[in-house]
Amino acid sequence: MSELYQILDEEGVVNKQLISKINLSNEQMLEMYKHMLIVRILDGWLMRLQRMGRAAIHAPNEGQEAIAVGVAHASEKQDYFFPTYRDLGLMIVRGASIREILNRWLANSQDPLKGHEFAIYGGRKYNIVPTTTPVSVHLAAATGFAHAAKIRKDNLVVFAFLGDGGTSKGDFHESINWAGVFRLPIVYVCQNNQYAISLPVKRQTASETISIKAVAYGIRGMRVDGNDILAVYSATKEARESARNGMPVLMECVTYRLGSHTTSDDPSRYRTQEEVEQMRKKEPLRRFKNYLISNGILSEKEEQELRKEIEKEIEDEVKIAVSVPPLPVQTIFEDVYSDMPWHLKEEMDLVVKEFEEDHQS
Amino acid sequence: MAELTLAGALNSTLKEQMRKDDRIVVLGEDVGRRGGVFLVTEGLLEEFGPERVIDTPLSEAAIFGVAAGMAIYGLKPIAEVQFFDFAFGGFDQIVSQIAKLRYRTGGQFKAPVIIRGPVAGGIRGGMFHSQHPETYYVHTAGLKVIVPAFPYDAKGLLISALKQEDPVIFMEPKSIYRTIKQEVPDGEFTVPIGKANVLKEGDDVTVISYGAMVHRSLEAAEEAEKEKISVEVIDLRTLMPFDIETILNSVKKTGRVVIVHEAPKTLGFGAEIAAQLAEKALLYLEAPIMRVTGQDTPFPLANEHYYLPTLKRIKNTILKVVNF
Numbered sequence: 001m002s003e004l005y006q007i008l009d010e011e012g013v014v015n016k017q018l019i020s021k022i023n024l025s026n027e028q029m030l031e032m033y034k035h036m037l038i039v040r041i042l043d044g045w046l047m048r049l050q051r052m053g054r055a056a057i058h059a060p061n062e063g064q065e066a067i068a069v070g071v072a073h074a075s076e077k078q079d080y081f082f083p084t085y086r087d088l089g090l091m092i093v094r095g096a097s098i099r100e101i102l103n104r105w106l107a108n109s110q111d112p113l114k115g116h117e118f119a120i121y122g123g124r125k126y127n128i129v130p131t132t133t134p135v136s137v138h139l140a141a142a143t144g145f146a147h148a149a150k151i152r153k154d155n156l157v158v159f160a161f162l163g164d165g166g167t168s169k170g171d172f173h174e175s176i177n178w179a180g181v182f183r184l185p186i187v188y189v190c191q192n193n194q195y196a197i198s199l200p201v202k203r204q205t206a207s208e209t210i211s212i213k214a215v216a217y218g219i220r221g222m223r224v225d226g227n228d229i230l231a232v233y234s235a236t237k238e239a240r241e242s243a244r245n246g247m248p249v250l251m252e253c254v255t256y257r258l259g260s261h262t263t264s265d266d267p268s269r270y271r272t273q274e275e276v277e278q279m280r281k282k283e284p285l286r287r288f289k290n291y292l293i294s295n296g297i298l299s300e301k302e303e304q305e306l307r308k309e310i311e312k313e314i315e316d317e318v319k320i321a322v323s324v325p326p327l328p329v330q331t332i333f334e335d336v337y338s339d340m341p342w343h344l345k346e347e348m349d350l351v352v353k354e355f356e357e358d359h360q361s
Numbered sequence: 362m363a364e365l366t367l368a369g370a371l372n373s374t375l376k377e378q379m380r381k382d383d384r385i386v387v388l389g390e391d392v393g394r395r396g397g398v399f400l401v402t403e404g405l406l407e408e409f410g411p412e413r414v415i416d417t418p419l420s421e422a423a424i425f426g427v428a429a430g431m432a433i434y435g436l437k438p439i440a441e442v443q444f445f446d447f448a449f450g451g452f453d454q455i456v457s458q459i460a461k462l463r464y465r466t467g468g469q470f471k472a473p474v475i476i477r478g479p480v481a482g483g484i485r486g487g488m489f490h491s492q493h494p495e496t497y498y499v500h501t502a503g504l505k506v507i508v509p510a511f512p513y514d515a516k517g518l519l520i521s522a523l524k525q526e527d528p529v530i531f532m533e534p535k536s537i538y539r540t541i542k543q544e545v546p547d548g549e550f551t552v553p554i555g556k557a558n559v560l561k562e563g564d565d566v567t568v569i570s571y572g573a574m575v576h577r578s579l580e581a582a583e584e585a586e587k588e589k590i591s592v593e594v595i596d597l598r599t600l601m602p603f604d605i606e607t608i609l610n611s612v613k614k615t616g617r618v619v620i621v622h623e624a625p626k627t628l629g630f631g632a633e634i635a636a637q638l639a640e641k642a643l644l645y646l647e648a649p650i651m652r653v654t655g656q657d658t659p660f661p662l663a664n665e666h667y668y669l670p671t672l673k674r675i676k677n678t679i680l681k682v683v684n685f
């Protein structure tokens with residue numbers, strides 16, 4: 001349980017025995033790499049859009065791309081996700097377009113969430129239930145969703161994401177306890193990126209690992225190198241099978257947050273640049289790329305082209321997204337209830353009138 | 362005497378008070394090395410060490426509950442909640458433990474904890490970094506509730522809170538953490554809890570507010586004065602207990618009232634003021650009591666300007682009440 005499951009080492013050298021157990025075609029691996037690359041590049045753009053004053057905030061994914069991408073690739077179509085605010089990869093793998101992501105970040109009139117909240121990954125058509133920003137609050141609902149699936153005898157597994165900081169909340173303990181009692185089809189994916197804002201994981205727990213917490217709740221613990229997408233993929237397959245058979249899993253993915261906590265954070269207050277540079281050597285893209293290249297699945301030139309292609313597409317999409325008109329003020333009042341009570345109508349009418357006056361020229 | 366921002370005044374007050382009283386401990390997420398996400402606790406860890414400045418696990422329930430235990434023991438814990446939007450995970454600790462300890466033990470035990478942290482919108486913070494949730498706390502018997510609008514008051518009220526025997530909810534409007542500066546004396550002085558401040562005297566209408574909206578109300582008052590309306594502006598400063606006397610004295614003079622706050626209208630603090638005025642000053646009123654508040658929706662990311670009371674809305678409401 002405290003051993004780290006790894007298939008690709010830091011240089012991308014593969015463990016031949018372990019990889020032989022994974023059933024992944026070259027095409028699938030290339031697709032996984034492409035998704036990670038999209039996340040990496042788009043993530044950079046979302047950071048920039050915030051700095052340009054266009055987006056309100058962004059929580060960078062840099063260094064953690066292998067986890068959401070790997071888990072999503074190992075999931076089945078009918079599975080459901082309850083992510084955090086740092087799981088862009090789920091959206092990309094589940095088919096959200098770059099345009100849609102940008103529209104959400106800009107909270108413009110094409111934002112499917114109607115500008116009600118930022119940084120939310122999710123949507124009905126992706127089987128992703130958007131998170132609550134308060135940490136770990138979503139875990140109980142994820143557990144309930146799995147419980148309902150079990151009652152209805154539906155063949156699906158829930159993947160509930162959280163960070164290392166999230167393990168300190170009662171919501172986490174109460175949820176995994178429940179999942180254990182009712183033997184639910186759920187995998188809790190804990191992205192241990194070593195920090196909760198400024199606080200190192202040691203400040204969250206005296207346990208040797210996060211996965212070991214599973215023991216006390218009678219569920220299964222797994223500990224995976226979260227910077228190794230093949231390990232994440234393979235462990236997720238196994239965790240999924242376990243959860244489906246009534247043994248819920250706490251899957252700790254060990255990783256490192258290379259960027260700031262969010263665009264409002266200044267990590268130089270709590271960690272050194274040397275530490276970051278040291279950890280950068282373990283980052284997931286380089287490792288997977290080395291593997292793909294050394295095994296003749298991808299060439300350096302193809303990789304460069306892929307990168308350029310993605311960069312160009314995102315740049316073009318940014319140009320379009322920034323010119324989408326803003327949301328009308330009425331949307332403030334939508335979706336509070338299934339129907340609109342009188343007092344909200346009253347408030348809305350006043351706001352609309354004020355907006356119109358402000359925009360008469 | 363120094364020119365300080367609200368955040369700066371809180372920071373220096375914490376330092377001064379911790380130097381004087383070694384029972385004060387500060388605890389919360391990222392309050393140590395990071396100095397808090399708004400840097401209100403900056404430099405405390407360096408000066409007072411990790412026993413008194415505690416970077417905690419990510420658990421509001423434990424932060425508040427542990428602070429209560431420390432207070433029962435006799436320490437003076439100041440718990441920081443990173444945003445008041447995240448206090449709900451610890452709400453049971455506040456409502457069931459902290460607020461009711463004195464009452465349920467017949468006064469034998471007390472938990473004079475200060476729970477402080479940012480509230481308010483205006484920073485594009487979206488739903489979970491912008492709320493103004495004072496009503497939950499005001500509605501819970503046993504808690505004193507403070508919302509300063511000026512650096513001077515922030516200091517004086519924080520010192521008063523530290524002298525309290527009761528738990529205090531101390532809400533800091535984040536939108537004005539660094540936007541206003543004021544001369545703040547060094548050393549100890551207090552601003553009494555339960556005492557409002559008449560910021561501007563006037564005869565025609567009383568505008569009652571607290572927190573960041575005090576500043577917008579002052580601006581609206583200035584605009585209204587250009588139209589020869591004399592506006593009295595009251596900063597409540599504390600919501601529990603609140604200064605009914607100052608409100609009544611003003612309303613008896615002006616007969617007209619506008620209440621401004623960021624929290625939603627329905628059962629917001631303005632509702633209590635209006636009800637008190639209906640009970641105690643009905644015959645002095647010459648116009649309906651009007652409220653300018655946040656909308657009765659969750660706090661939106663887009664168009665937050667229109668969610669919050671706008672300058673124009675406040676001014677128009679003043680005119681409406683005066684011309685009634």
Ligand SMILES: Cc1ncc(C[n+]2csc(CCOP(=O)(O)OP(=O)(O)O)c2C)c(N)n1
Pocket residue numbers: 086133134135162163164165166167193195196197257261390419421443447450
């Ligand atoms: C209940 C709650 N308290 C505080 C916060 C403020 N906050 C946002 S993210 C964060 C750290 C979360 O760390 P972790 O769970 O490790 O996830 P990471 O951000 O590292 O991905 C904190 C304290 C919050 N969102 N929710």
